[in-house]
Amino acid sequence: MTDQKIDGGKRTWIIASSCAGAIGAGFVAVPFIKSFEPSERARAAGAPVEVDISALKPGEKMTVEWRGKPVWIVRRTPEQLAVLPKLDPLLADPLSKRNADELTPPYARNEDRSIKPEFLVVVGICTHLGCSPGDKFVPGPQPSLPDNWPGGFLCPCHGSTFDMAGRVFKDKPAPDNLEVPPHVYLSDSRILIGEEKRA
Numbered sequence: 389m390t391d392q393k394i395d396g397g398k399r400t401w402i403i404a405s406s407c408a409g410a411i412g413a414g415f416v417a418v419p420f421i422k423s424f425e426p427s428e429r430a431r432a433a434g435a436p437v438e439v440d441i442s443a444l445k446p447g448e449k450m451t452v453e454w455r456g457k458p459v460w461i462v463r464r465t466p467e468q469l470a471v472l473p474k475l476d477p478l479l480a481d482p483l484s485k486r487n488a489d490e491l492t493p494p495y496a497r498n499e500d501r502s503i504k505p506e507f508l509v510v511v512g513i514c515t516h517l518g519c520s521p522g523d524k525f526v527p528g529p530q531p532s533l534p535d536n537w538p539g540g541f542l543c544p545c546h547g548s549t550f551d552m553a554g555r556v557f558k559d560k561p562a563p564d565n566l567e568v569p570p571h572v573y574l575s576d577s578r579i580l581i582g583e584e585k586r587a
């Protein structure tokens with residue numbers, strides 16, 4: 389059993405960080421861990437987390453905790469996937485070459501940054517100063533985003549933006565793409581986060 393939730397549109401994971409004070413009042417902290425059972429303590433110490441993704445619909449995101457960090461699993465739509473190859477000129481590191489050993493496992497060093505294109509698995513922590521970016525999946529003009537916004541994530545702290553593969557846009561404070569954690573598919577509906585092979 390694992391703690392997991394499908395994110396509602398207005399619910400945003402806020403992690404404790406040096407820039408938490410910069411987050412606007414419109415964001416609501418969502419307590420994630422209500423109690424620590426022994427298995428949860430083990431998980432906080434680094435044990436892998438098994439996640440059931442069978443309820444995740446196209447366009448939805450769920451968040452699970454691994455090593456005290458929020459890990460996002462996004463089921464991308466065909467439209468969201470189709471736009472990714474067109475974004476390369478706008479991105480700081482489109483092929484995820486920077487700090488690849490820490491941020492992008494070999495099996496995610498591709499355009500989608502994923503094992504299965506449909507599912508994005510990334511650590512939801514900005515690579516600038518550690519805030520948690522918010523979902524901005526709807527493309528098009530909107531506050532704090534360019535008119536040609538293709539859909540992705542916006543970090544509220546200092547305005548870094550990431551595409552639907554967690555790749556950071558050029559000329560933003562965040563230096564790197566979002567981290568892809570080690571993970572492996574146990575079946576079509578279950579992912580193990582924190583391990584690349586089942587022990």
Ligand code: FES
Nearest residue numbers: 514516517543546
């Ligand atoms: S923490 Fe500064 S832009 Fe995300």
